Amino acid sequence: AVKQAVKQGADLKGKLKEVFGYGQFRGTQEAVIQNVIEGNNTFVIMPTGAGKSLCYQLPALVLPGTAIVISPLIALMKNQVDQLNAFGVNAQFLNSTLSKAEMNKVKRDVISGDVKLLYVAPESLTKDETIDFLQKATVSFVAIDEAHCISEWGHDFRPEYRKIRGIIDNIGQVPIIALTATATPKVQLDIQKNLQMDDASVFKTSFNRTNLYYEVRPKHNTKKQLIHYVKQHKGKAGIVYCLSRKKVEEIAELLRVNDVKALPYHAGLDPHVRMSNQDAFLNEEADVIVATIAFGMGIDKPDVRFVIHYDTPKSIEGYYQETGRGGRDGLEGNCLMFYSYDDIVKLEKFNKDKPVTERDNSKLLLQEMANYADSAVCRRKQLLHYFGETFEKDCGFCDNCLHPKERFEAKDEVIMALKAVVQTEERFGLDHIGTVLMGMNNAHVESYGHDKLSIYGQGKAHDAAFWHSLLRQVLLNGFLEKDIDNFGVVKITQKGLDFIDNPHSIKLTKDHNYEEEVKEEQEQ
Ligand code: ADP
Numbered sequence: 001a002v003k004q005a006v007k008q009g010a011d012l013k014g015k016l017k018e019v020f021g022y023g024q025f026r027g028t029q030e031a032v033i034q035n036v037i038e039g040n041n042t043f044v045i046m047p048t049g050a051g052k053s054l055c056y057q058l059p060a061l062v063l064p065g066t067a068i069v070i071s072p073l074i075a076l077m078k079n080q081v082d083q084l085n086a087f088g089v090n091a092q093f094l095n096s097t098l099s100k101a102e103m104n105k106v107k108r109d110v111i112s113g114d115v116k117l118l119y120v121a122p123e124s125l126t127k128d129e130t131i132d133f134l135q136k137a138t139v140s141f142v143a144i145d146e147a148h149c150i151s152e153w154g155h156d157f158r159p160e161y162r163k164i165r166g167i168i169d170n171i172g173q174v175p176i177i178a179l180t181a182t183a184t185p186k187v188q189l190d191i192q193k194n195l196q197m198d199d200a201s202v203f204k205t206s207f208n209r210t211n212l213y214y215e216v217r218p219k220h221n222t223k224k225q226l227i228h229y230v231k232q233h234k235g236k237a238g239i240v241y242c243l244s245r246k247k248v249e250e251i252a253e254l255l256r257v258n259d260v261k262a263l264p265y266h267a268g269l270d271p272h273v274r275m276s277n278q279d280a281f282l283n284e285e286a287d288v289i290v291a292t293i294a295f296g297m298g299i300d301k302p303d304v305r306f307v308i309h310y311d312t313p314k315s316i317e318g319y320y321q322e323t324g325r326g327g328r329d330g331l332e333g334n335c336l337m338f339y340s341y342d343d344i345v346k347l348e349k350f351n352k353d354k355p356v357t358e359r360d361n362s363k364l365l366l367q368e369m370a371n372y373a374d375s376a377v378c379r380r381k382q383l384l385h386y387f388g389e390t391f392e393k394d395c396g397f398c399d400n401c402l403h404p405k406e407r408f409e410a411k412d413e414v415i416m417a418l419k420a421v422v423q424t425e426e427r428f429g430l431d432h433i434g435t436v437l438m439g440m441n442n443a444h445v446e447s448y449g450h451d452k453l454s455i456y457g458q459g460k461a462h463d464a465a466f467w468h469s470l471l472r473q474v475l476l477n478g479f480l481e482k483d484i485d486n487f488g489v490v491k492i493t494q495k496g497l498d499f500i501d502n503p504h505s506i507k508l509t510k511d512h513n514y515e516e517e518v519k520e521e522q523e524q
Pocket residue numbers: 022023024025026029046047048049050051052053054181300
């Protein structure tokens with residue numbers, strides 16, 4: 001068996017070279033591929049640019065039959081199919097852009113066994129005729145790209161994705177590989193549950209992008225700051241994300257009149273213009289692309305030197321994916337985000353017509369974004385914690401590390417916070433803990449009798465903002481953890497219990513107060 005494994009290893013490497021022209025596997029690619037070939041369920045969580053596609057493309061070539069690849073974006077699908085065809089691989093797609101005749105041709109090719117990869121949009125997949133057809137085909141495995149779309153807790157929920165499991169059951173028992181670049185622990189669990197692949201081998205690589213510098217600035221004199229920043233990076237490639245098409249046009253124009261080679265990109269542009277602007281950016285005829293979040297998926301430009309969020313993004317997941325497009329060659333990458341609470345409020349208003357659960361979830365994602373921006377804690381530490389990684393030290397390569405705020409001794413307050421969690425029986429969220437500490441009254445406090453607890457009111461020397469910030473840092477430092485089954489609820493960890501028994505000095509920071517900072521700046 002060992003011999004065979006060695007031989008297969010060599011074969012895989014041969015295929016990698018022969019078909020894709022690469023000399024080496026990256027990271028855990030080979031282990032993932034091996035696992036898929038062995039017919040196991042596989043779950044891959046790797047940051048953008050890590051090389052997830054190869055994890056299903058190569059097994060598809062080796063295994064008999066056709067691999068079904070479910071992908072949410074038609075444009076992305078076409079890119080990949082074109083690329084594979086250029087490598088001499090028979091890959092095709094089924095989506096709404098095809099005519100009836102074209103669709104029938106694709107289906108015939110698949111059934112005849114010629115097609116190694118078939119890309120399918122989730123909307124097409126759920127159609128009865130597609131299911132009928134897939135029952136006749138020999139399916140090697142199903143790959144689910146952008147698997148976070150399955151989860152309502154994620155930032156990009158697609159209801160159709162939740163039907164995938166049922167459809168797979170209909171076409172027969174085939175192995176699944178799910179892939180995503182963004183998954184909080186909660187979303188990860190949700191994906192595995194929904195796809196019924198608790199048994200899957202999970203391949204998760206660190207999300208840390210050591211070469212990216214993270215920075216948040218208050219949204220104040222933003223145009224002036226933007227021009228200055230872009231001129232500092234003159235001639236270098238950069239992306240400026242804006243929330244609306246109108247803003248994209250306006251900012252692109254602003255940069256142009258300031259002698260920056262900038263072009264707009266958004267879904268409202270004529271497709272030819274959009275493509276030619278994208279190509280101009282890829283071919284270095286334009287330095288800066290000003291875009292809505294429609295830009296970037298599946299675009300592979302390694303030398304993007306800066307990513308600016310002109311408007312505050314809607315979620316940390318989105319923000320992280322977009323900043324992830326910087327410095328993919330491993331060299332310099334600067335991520336600047338402009339933040340204002342007004343943006344958060346505006347975004348919340350956009351959500352008001354959505355179904356309740358979706359609206360509530362969007363609100364939580366926005367709150368996380370605001371927390372991140374306000375916090376004076378190492379940005380990387382916060383980001384990685386958000387995606388379920390512990391990063392013990394401060395990174396020394398973000399605005400908060402390079403310009404630290406003064407720290408204060410927080411031993412007593414941390415003990416109070418932890419005791420409050422214990423006394424309220426680990427069944428509440430941070431807001432409620434803060435309320436109890438401050439000795440405030442509300443319906444919850446009363447109905448649970450929390451005003452009778454010994455901790456009640458012990459922290460009244462501080463305000464809600466203080467406790468909010470402190471509690472989040474206590475969480476970030478691993479004294480508390482989020483309860484994965486009850487959204488928003490926090491529990492105490494062993495580390496937290498040890499701290500109560502054996503407290504030690506701990507320095508924390510207060511949040512930024514951007515309004516104050518801007519005022520001070522104006523006075524100078
Ligand atoms: P992801 O889907 O994780 O964002 P992609 O699959 O698009 O990443 O891959 C990113 C880039 O890395 C692509 O240009 C791809 O061709 C390249 N790539 C993937 N695997 C390898 C490898 N083993 N060696 C060299 N380049 C690779």
